[in-house]
Amino acid sequence: MRVSEGSRRIHERALRRKGNEVSMKTRIVGTGSCLPETVVTNDDLSKIMDTSDEWISSRTGIKARHLAKEETTASMSIKAAKRAIENAGVAVEEIDLIILGTVSADYVTPSCACEVQAAIGAVNAVAFDINAACSGFMFALNISNAYIQAGLCKTALILGAETLSKVVDWGDRSTCVLFGDGAGAAVVRGDEKYGLLAFDQGSDGTKAEVLACPGRTNNNPLIQTDQRLKFVHMDGQEVYKFAVTTVPASLQKTIQAAGLTPEEIDYFALHQANIRILQSVSKRLHIPEDKFPVSLDHCGNISAASVPILLDEMNRRGLLKTGMKVALSGFGGGLTWASAVIEW
């Protein structure tokens, strides 16, 4: 087999690192986020469609969301990235990996991660996007951990970013009221003391149809395309059942693998889909709701961006202290899910 010079160098670097192994944990050392300027409340929506603040907030906990006008997935990602890098206090040249989770990148190619790389000047980074829907940031965290553990990277920038307002069906009131736009980012690097303690990750492609967005406009004259198929459609009750069974089980498994009990976790920073899902998980784990911070009230559901935006809000409010145990979980389209326990 022919091995490229680049692959050979990466492989040798990994082997050298294995030889003089230092046990490193993957640690989040900085966070950042960006929300679009325009805030749209439930009352604003009730003026343009048949809905009400009462219907939306009582079923979901969502009161408002930020929607992009001028902003793009890349422009929000770039702002979030700069804020995370500043918060981490690292030089941009130190970043050697950028992974961005999204289902709403501005282009098919180039990737949004490459747009971020160019804009921030991360000249030494390998950059790529991943699609794991609402689990995208968590999958990016796990991949960056694998790179760090293999010695392939030292400092990674991981992001979740979405402009869901361009992929939801504004004619379907049962879905469009749920989503928002925004970007969140974190800088991660190896640390001898603190960081990732355990991880769980899964996918179930057989349930793809319960939450899907089939595609983009096709102007192939040989076929007829149903234009509605361009947009997100969801079986809300099936998604709910999936979330309230899979998420507590995944969290329990991860917390146990970290050698902890749910009571020892200081915060549960979960994907912000719906307040009822958060309440159900808290009940199933017998953990008080005040350990489940919430951003969905003012952000709505921002898919891959919701966990890093929540983390950044917690970080900037001073909630996260060194050594605290934080459980994270993302879940959504695919279906996909991922949980982690970190020592902050």
Ligand code: ACO
């Ligand atoms: N305003 C007013 N009425 C509405 C609206 C709206 N925005 N949307 C739907 N309705 C009506 C429906 O037409 C229906 O009326 P009908 O009974 O006369 O036919 C009625 O409200 C009930 O509709 P359902 O879809 O059955 O509403 P449900 O009670 O299931 O609530 C919800 C919908 C909130 C989405 C719920 O299914 C849920 O919590 N799902 C969890 C999944 C989730 O949050 N997904 C988000 C994205 S996925 C993710 O991030 C993992």
